[in-house]
Amino acid sequence: MNTFDATLAQTATAGKRTGRIRQKNEELILSAAAEEFARYGYKGTSMNAIALRAGLPKANLHYYFTNKLGLYVEVMRHILELWDNAFDHLTVDDDPAIALAAYIRTKMEFSRRQPQASKIFAMEVISGCECLSAHFNEDYREWFRGRAAVFQAWSDAGKMDPVDPMHLIFLIWASTQHYADFSDQIRRITGQRRVTRDDFARGTETLTRVILKGCGLQLPG
Amino acid sequence: MNTFDATLAQTATAGKRTGRIRQKNEELILSAAAEEFARYGYKGTSMNAIALRAGLPKANLHYYFTNKLGLYVEVMRHILELWDNAFDHLTVDDDPAIALAAYIRTKMEFSRRQPQASKIFAMEVISGCECLSAHFNEDYREWFRGRAAVFQAWSDAGKMDPVDPMHLIFLIWASTQHYADFSDQIRRITGQRRVTRDDFARGTETLTRVILKGCGLQLPG
DNA sequence: CAAGAAGCTGACCAGTTGCTTAGGTTTTGC
DNA sequence: GCAAAACCTAAGCAACTGGTCAGCTTCTTG
Numbered sequence: 108m109n110t111f112d113a114t115l116a117q118t119a120t121a122g123k124r125t126g127r128i129r130q131k132n133e134e135l136i137l138s139a140a141a142e143e144f145a146r147y148g149y150k151g152t153s154m155n156a157i158a159l160r161a162g163l164p165k166a167n168l169h170y171y172f173t174n175k176l177g178l179y180v181e182v183m184r185h186i187l188e189l190w191d192n193a194f195d196h197l198t199v200d201d202d203p204a205i206a207l208a209a210y211i212r213t214k215m216e217f218s219r220r221q222p223q224a225s226k227i228f229a230m231e232v233i234s235g236c237e238c239l240s241a242h243f244n245e246d247y248r249e250w251f252r253g254r255a256a257v258f259q260a261w262s263d264a265g266k267m268d269p270v271d272p273m274h275l276i277f278l279i280w281a282s283t284q285h286y287a288d289f290s291d292q293i294r295r296i297t298g299q300r301r302v303t304r305d306d307f308a309r310g311t312e313t314l315t316r317v318i319l320k321g322c323g324l325q326l327p328g
Numbered sequence: 329m330n331t332f333d334a335t336l337a338q339t340a341t342a343g344k345r346t347g348r349i350r351q352k353n354e355e356l357i358l359s360a361a362a363e364e365f366a367r368y369g370y371k372g373t374s375m376n377a378i379a380l381r382a383g384l385p386k387a388n389l390h391y392y393f394t395n396k397l398g399l400y401v402e403v404m405r406h407i408l409e410l411w412d413n414a415f416d417h418l419t420v421d422d423d424p425a426i427a428l429a430a431y432i433r434t435k436m437e438f439s440r441r442q443p444q445a446s447k448i449f450a451m452e453v454i455s456g457c458e459c460l461s462a463h464f465n466e467d468y469r470e471w472f473r474g475r476a477a478v479f480q481a482w483s484d485a486g487k488m489d490p491v492d493p494m495h496l497i498f499l500i501w502a503s504t505q506h507y508a509d510f511s512d513q514i515r516r517i518t519g520q521r522r523v524t525r526d527d528f529a530r531g532t533e534t535l536t537r538v539i540l541k542g543c544g545l546q547l548p549g
Numbered sequence: 550c551a552a553g554a555a556g557c558t559g560a561c562c563a564g565t566t567g568c569t570t571a572g573g574t575t576t577t578g579c
Numbered sequence: 580g581c582a583a584a585a586c587c588t589a590a591g592c593a594a595c596t597g598g599t600c601a602g603c604t605t606c607t608t609g
Contacts, residue, residue, distance in 0.1 A: 126585065128576080146455055150372030154567060166588050169568065226454050229509070233447050234367055236512045243516035251517050268541075274534035277514070278503045285502030288450070291457045293498070295464035296472050313495035320489075321542030347555065349606080375597060387558050390598065 133171050136161050141182050145226040148234060149179050176238075183231065183238055186224040193217065199260045203267050204324040207279075208315050214283035215311045219304075225287035251276075268323035275322070282314050354392050357382050362403050366447040369455060370400050397459075404452065404459055407445040412471070414438065420481045424488050425545040428500075429536050435504035436532045440525070446508035472497075489544035496543070503535050 139161035143152040154175055158165040172178040193213040197206050218225055231239055251273075258272035286293065290302045297306065319326055360382035364373040375396055379386040393399040414434040418427050439446055452460055472494075479493035507514065511523045518527065540547055 126576085128586070132586090147371045148369045148451070148455075150368045151370070151455075153565080155565080164588055165567090166569085166590095167586085170585095170587070175567065229454060230369070230451065232510050232513045233450060234369075234372075236516060240516075243513070248517060248519055268537075270538060271530055271534045273517070274531050275538065277506055277510075277531070278535060278538060281502045281506030281510070282499045285498055289453050289498075289502070292453045292464070295457060295461075296469060296494070298469055309492055310495045310498070313492045314499060316489075317491060317496065317499060317542030318538060319542075320544070321538030321540075323541070347606090349556065353556090374595080376595080385558050386597090387560095387599085388556085391555095391557070396597065 129171065132163070132167070136163065136168055136171060136178070137182055137185065140178050141185075141223050141227060144179060144182055144230070145223040148230040149175075149238070150234075180238060182227065186228055187242060189217070189221070189224065190228070194254055197254065197257050199257050202327070203261045203322075204319055205327045207319060207322070207324065208327055211279060211283060211315050211318065212311055214279065215286060215307055215314070218283055218285075218287035219307045222287035222290055225284050229284065229288045268321075270322050279318065282318075286310055350392065353384070353388070357384065357389055357392060357399070358403055358406065361399050362406075362444050362448065365400060365403055365451070366444040369451040370396075370459070371455075401459060403448065407449055408463060410438070410442070410445065411449070415475055418475065418478050420478050423548070424482045424543075425540055426548045428540060428543070428545065429548055432500060432504060432536050432539065433532055435500065436507060436528055436535070439504055439506075439508035440528045443508035443511055446505050450505065450509045487545075489542075491543050500535075500539065503539075507531055 136157065140152075140157045142160060143157050146152075147156075154168055155165055157178075158168055161168070168178065172181065193210065197210060231237075236243060255272035255276060258267075258270070258275055261267045262269045262272075286302065286307060293306065294300065294302050299306075316326060357378065361373075361378045363381060364378050367373075368377075375389055376386055378399075379389055382389070389399065393402065414431065418431060452458075457464060476493035476497060479488075479491070479496055482488045483490045483493075507523065507528060514527065515521065515523050520527075537547060
């Protein structure tokens with residue numbers, strides 16, 4: 108059992124007693140922590156900065172969370188819960204074009220509405236996945252192979268071109284998460300104050316068109 | 329003139345006198361700094377960590393570089409020099425399929441050989457481009473529009489499908505840089521010690537095939 | 550070979566880091 | 580309405596942060 112597992116179990120059991128105030132403040136702290144971690148990564152974020160953003164004294168954070176790592180792990184846990192669910196909906200029986208278009212749309216919506224989650228995840232991976240090492244275990248690899256198998260089945264059935272499933276998944280992940288992680292580059296290129304809803308719409312449309320056609324699929328609807 | 333410009337000019341003029349020892353040590357420090365910044369970002373990296381990696385006393389770093397920001401800016405400058413050159417080679421007169429395939433290949437080679445540069449850039453953008461704010465100026469936007477115009481011209485000439493140039497560029501950047509920035513996730517999914525040359529080859533092949541076909545282009549050669 | 554330039558670094562500084570503790574206040578359940 | 584549980588936080592800890600500086604050694608050059 109590594110650091111991640113240990114801290115996870117610890118915080119999980121600690122969550123038994125959920126006082127009203129506790130729940131409110133934990134959410135407040137987690138939210139502030141997410142914003143800081145998304146911008147500065149684990150090492151670059153200070154407990155003081157989180158406390159200031161949350162509007163609470165620093166010592167209060169240590170009342171609710173054992174330590175900085177525990178807080179970080181909890182933030183990461185919240186993200187991972189949402190993260191993979193959307194992908195689970197793709198099944199062999201789906202129509203590839205419709206399912207793929209829906210998945211791209213869902214990922215883009217996620218980038219638009221939860222950019223912080225994507226950024227924290229990105230920073231964690233770039234930094235070497237120290238905290239996520241437990242997440243990327245044999246179970247995860249099994250899950251990933253299952254997801255890739257869906258694309259493989261579609262190819263084998265002649266429903267789409269024979270495209271390496273793993274790299275196709277990377278292509279989709281990279282191109283959609285880009286709109287969250289690199290939003291600052293995008294808004295500076297477009298010269299806008301922020302990436303607009305319209306940018307996301309056009310991005311979704313372009314990605315869907317290029318990727319689907321690139322896999323030999325007809326645009327649905 | 330902002331912080332970036334100021335520090336840039338400062339270091340540029342300071343580079344006039346290039347003693348033999350100076351050049352050797354500056355490279356040593358820049359290399360060590362790049363590794364640390366790539367993993368922990370600007371705020372998360374300490375001068376001490378860089379010094380340890382370089383095998384030099386901390387005070388020595390401050391002999392060659394005015395301060396932490398100056399060192400960071402210098403690292404970033406080295407990256408930006410390489411960064412955009414490959415993209416400048418695409419011109420309207422090129423054959424779209426050949427040029428695009430070559431660009432994807434070049435970007436993937438860059439991800440394979442200079443993953444640190446990509447990671448530092450990614451971290452900087454995720455962190456809000458504070459240091460790059462000077463880089464993403466009107467000149468840069470002009471340059472970007474020029475690059476996008478190439479794709480637009482190809483579309484207008486009927487050489488490829490009418491695909492939004494900006495989002496196509498983002499698609500290529502995201503999917504290729506992914507192999508550098510997210511290499512740790514990839515190697516954990518594949519269960520390997522590191523991302524292999526073969527992974528890069530298959531990735532390049534998949535990206536080229538999907539993106540070109542997705543733009544209505546025939547694979548060259 | 551001498552003297553000035555370049556290179557080097559231990560010791561130190563003020564400020565910040567994550568975290569603890571002791572002793573308080575407020576809320577809750579009976 | 581009272582005791583126990585939950586909640587709160589000022590003050591302070593050792594370790595570390597970026598950065599300075601005085602005085603040293605090594606190199607270069609006439």
